[in-house]
Amino acid sequence: MKTLLLLLLLCHVSSPVLHSLKHFITASTGIANIPEFVATVEVDELLVGSCDSHNRLEAIQDIAKKFSTEYPERFDRYRQQCFNVMPIYISCTYDLMSLFNQTGGVHVLQEVDGVEWDDETGEVKGFAQFGYDGEDFMKWNRKNFTWIAQRPEADIVRPIWDATELLREFYVGVLTQIYPEQLKKSVEYGRSFLLRTELPSVSLLQKTPSSPVSCLATGFYPHRASLVWRKDGEELHEEVDHGEILPNHDGTFQMSVDLNLSSVTPEDWTRYDCVFQLFGVKEDIITKLEKDQIRTNWVKPSNMTVLVTAAVVVLALILIGAAGFIVYKRRKVREKKERFHYFDFSL
Known part of the structure; x- marks a missing residue:
């Protein structure tokens, strides 16, 4: 997963007209206080929306909020799509736990998929990759629409995924048609926002x-x-x-x-x-x-610092001297009282 993300970042630096649509999906077990399922959407590296298994769908950027207001029926459709795929990923997590002979504990299934579009050449590249417990698991081969196993355990799953026609049709459809159309519409809709330049x-x-x-x-x-x-x-x-x-x-x-x-x-x-x-x-x-x-937060010692330090030392010496004087006076008073008690004034 790290290798894929690094390559995507490098692509963004090297291609000046490259736009991207990315979905980040996480399904987990054994983690308290966080949703079992979280999905986010990024357009040109900007987080524009998210949904989770706590029944929350959020439009984050202004362009997404504007879209949800102007096209509420489409926004509701996205919510429904999110909640429809949710049980599939959660179920897949438990299937992988069984594959790895895991009966409990914290386990995480991750997917990143989407498309990159060069609006100058018109080239579109779709990608999809799965990771499990922090390691690469399976990668989509866009040349022949098959899956590439990225660890030995994935070799067991790969023939099943390749033979599942419904799964194949889904990824071919979204990576070659649906996602590119969504990305182009997003760029056109949010052109003033996405195509702006701001200097740092x-x-x-x-x-x-x-x-x-x-x-x-x-x-x-x-x-x-x-x-x-x-x-x-x-x-x-x-x-x-x-x-x-x-x-x-x-x-x-x-x-x-x-x-x-x-x-x-x-x-x-x-x-x-x-x-x-x-x-x-x-x-x-x-x-x-x-x-x-x-x-910098580092403060260089100055003459003022030296003077303040000296003043603190002098004050400490004065306090020590005063304390000693008080002890001395108390001892004198006590000795005087004892001397008076020593004599018998009853005579």
């Missing part, structure tokens, strides 16, 4: 003086973007760590790339810069590596 704010962050410097770009759209460190104008591939592209709550995205400066002298910092590139925008955002531009 770019910051340089560092936890401590010895930590890597992180270049963070947040608030950009669309998903197709790149962020790299350069030295003397050449992209760096060593001493850098690329983070994933992550969604923000407002429908934009963020990403970061770390640069290890442990072997770089301060004099060479000016040779480095961070470059953000966004699909559809000709000009790059270039951020020079300059010490005064780095934001």
Whole structure:
């Protein structure tokens, strides 16, 4: 599953006119306080809706909310479709548990399927892949409409899936006709939202003086973007760590790339810069590596800190002295009282 998702992300960076429709489906057992079934839909990497076995169907992005208002009958049909497939995935989870000789515990069945559409060439590619308990299980072969087993246990299931004509017709239909039509309609319906461009704010962050410097770009759209460190104008591939592209709550995205400066002298910092590139925008955002531009939580000791520390020490000494003086006075009073008790004033 991880390999498939990584390839999909790479495709989005390399193909500037690629749109996608993806369904993420999870069925689980033995996990308290979460639904047995959860399905989500993404268009161009944006989460637009979800449904689950708690009878919840939610339109998340504004385009989905607008769609549900303008076309309530279609929205209800999607709800019905979601609840119709729900028992199938839950049942399949228990079938896989039996295949793996599992009688209980936490087990998870996952599927990601959908299509990618190049609106310039018109090419459409459908995909479907299953995973079980965190490992790849079965993958759809779109060339001959069969299944590819991705682990030994799947070899037992593969002939059954290939021989099930209803299953084959379903995936051929949705991956070659229904999903492409839905994706094209979604892009057309939400064109002003999905085809917009938003530039990010770019910051340089560092936890401590010895930590890597992180270049963070947040608030950009669309998903197709790149962020790299350069030295003397050449992209760096060593001493850098690329983070994933992550969604923000407002429908934009963020990403970061770390640069290890442990072997770089301060004099060479000016040779480095961070470059953000966004699909559809000709000009790059270039951020020079300059010490005064780095934001950090680390506070450098200052003269004021030294003065405050000295004041605290002096105050502590005063308090200790005062406490000692109080003890001394109390001891004197006690000795005086004892001296008075020692003499007999009755005479």
